[in-house]
Amino acid sequence: MKKLTKTGEEIMHIIWQLNRCTVSDIIQQLGSPKPPHSTISSIVRILEKKGFVDHKAYGRTYEYFPIISKKNYGKTSLQQLVSNYFEGSMDRLVSHIVEEEKVDVEAIKKILDEIPDEEWK
Amino acid sequence: MKKLTKTGEEIMHIIWQLNRCTVSDIIQQLGSPKPPHSTISSIVRILEKKGFVDHKAYGRTYEYFPIISKKNYGKTSLQQLVSNYFEGSMDRLVSHIVEEEKVDVEAIKKILDEIPDEEWK
């Protein structure tokens, strides 16, 4: 799976949220100053070329929709991060989170307890 | 902190590992077919421009070294990932890891138990 660039990722988040949207819909979500329509248009076209979105034409207007889900992209990114910065070990990542990210151990234990048995692998 | 591109990141990993190195040192670490010296040279120069490495000149040769640590970059990347794909919550990330990444709950509990008290925040 190709990697999103900074701007591409920003726009993808909006597309993921709206699910099906035109370029104008995307611009509406962006804060001021609003970029020109053409700017967002070309970013979306590149996202399509890279395989992140596809479109359906309604008359002259394109409605874009994601073909790679946010969940899927996030999952892949996580795996890549772990592979690159945590020796490929999710265990190490968890250690890091507890030791460096100020996440309370008890909170995590509680999370673990809330997970139904069937998902325990 | 600027984001590494795919190639940039690949080279950074080698620089992190070697710690101080010339362009030739980097090429030596790369598998065949070896890219031209000039290719790696320009990637490293861009890494320097972006603030990931700096260099010290020894005669005509530059010795490069990281000025952003692997640990630091990984940490920042993790935070960004969590912010973008796990609602900014490390807790949610941990849930995901347990539920979707086939990491055994008992293994994590063991990790938690091994962390000394002082680090429990």
Place this chain on the structure above:
DNA sequence: GTTAAATAACGTAAAAATACGTTATTATTA
């Protein structure tokens, strides 16, 4: 209906990343 404003995608300019040829200097060898 005709004009004006809004909105569409397209093409392309500008900037950044990728990739290498070229040239200069250093090291090797005969």
Place this chain on the structure above:
DNA sequence: TAATAATAACGTATTTTTACGTTATTTAAC
């Protein structure tokens, strides 16, 4: 030491990303 090979950074060509101007179509207003 002269010729050759190896190795350096630099400059630049190519591709990709970023960003908009332009033109065409649609919608709104009169």
